[in-house]
Amino acid sequence: MRRLAKELDDMKSIVSLLAVAPDRAIAVTWASELEKNGFAHHTADEIKKSLLVSVPSGVVMKCLGLLLMLYRTAMTSSSRQLSKTH
Numbered sequence: 001m002r003r004l005a006k007e008l009d010d011m012k013s014i015v016s017l018l019a020v021a022p023d024r025a026i027a028v029t030w031a032s033e034l035e036k037n038g039f040a041h042h043t044a045d046e047i048k049k050s051l052l053v054s055v056p057s058g059v060v061m062k063c064l065g066l067l068l069m070l071y072r073t074a075m076t077s078s079s080r081q082l083s084k085t086h
Contacts, residue, residue, distance in 0.1 A: 010044035016063045017051040026050065 021027035030047050
C-alpha cells in the first residue's frame with residue numbers, strides 16, 4: 001500500500017511538469033515511458049531533473065503556486081465535510 005501511495009505522489013509531482021515542459025518531445029517520451037513501465041526503470045527524481053532542465057524557473061514557480069492553492073482548497077473542503085458529519 002505504501003509503495004502505491006508513493007508512486008501516486010511521484011506521478012502527481014511529474015504530471016504538472018509534463019504539462020508545462022517547453023520541449024514537447026521530451027515530455028511525450030517521458031509520458032510514454034511512464035505509461036509503459038511506471039517507475040520501474042527511472043526514479044521520479046530522474047524524470048523531474050530531465051524535465052526541469054528545459055522549464056523556465058518562472059513557469060515552475062507558477063505551477064507550484066497553483067498546486068499549493070489547489071491543495072489548500074482541497075484541505076479546506078475536506079475539513080468542512082468532516083465538520084458537517086460530526
